[in-house]
Amino acid sequence: MRASIVAQDPADPDAKMVARIAQGDERAAEMLVRRHFTRIYNLARRTLNDAAEAEDVAQETFLRLWKHAKSWRPEGAKFETWLARIALNLCFDRLRKRREITGDEMPELADEALTAPELLIAADRAQIVQEAMAALPARQRAAISLCHYQEMSNIDAARVLGVSVEALESLLSRGRRALRAALASEARELGLIRPNAAGAQI
Structure with missing residues (x-):
């Protein structure tokens, strides 16, 4: 009996490739890896804060794509949303093993007068943001990565995380405050702003 063919969605640029992968087309798999590997790796890197583990997760994500391409349904989610969800589930599995995931609740933090862009102009952007992102609870980190770095809509990001749009917005709000x-x-520690002069830059 022939394997069932994945329904093709003309609105999804990856649909034809996924259908070919479902039929065992290695060339199509290679093309999708080239198209999406960096995005999946970056998502895993920001979620796990570990380059080696992110590489492993990205590879495992595409291995699962190869094995389970037939399970993707275009009417259920965009391909990139489906793929990102696979990657995040793998990330969360690893974080559970680290005992890092203990829930998303954290104390409410007062809004700062300075906005992140203002601080980033004055500070070492990459290092400070990387450290701040790494300190967030895993699901807040994932929400920010999906919406700000992966440029997903709130609806698609919520689907990846398996939460409602309202829950996603709550994760984003708490993550941004943190x-x-x-x-x-x-x-302040770097002396870039005065402790008692909100909004002032030196």
Whole structure:
């Protein structure tokens, strides 16, 4: 009996490739890896804060694509949303093994007068943001990665995380507050802003 063919969605640029992968087309698999590997790796890197583990997750994600391409349904989610969800589930599995995931609840943080862009102009952007992101709870980190770095819509990001749009927006809000607080604190330690002069830059 022939394997069932994945229904093709003309609105999804990856649909034809996924259908070919479902039929065992290695060339199509290679093309999708080239198209999406960097995006999946970066998502895993920001979620796990570990380059080697991110590489492993990215490879495992595409291995699962090869094995389970027939399970993707275009009417259920965009391909990139489906693929990102596979990657995040693998990330969360690893974080559970580290005992890092203990829930998303964290104390409410007061809004800082300085915005993240203002701080980033004055500070060492990459290092400070990387450290601040790494300190966030895993699901807040994933929400910010999906919406800000992967440029997904809130609807698609919520589907990846398996939560409602309202829950996603809550994760984003708490994550942004935590980032603003962490960035402001780091900038003060570096002497980039005066402790008692909100919004002032030296």
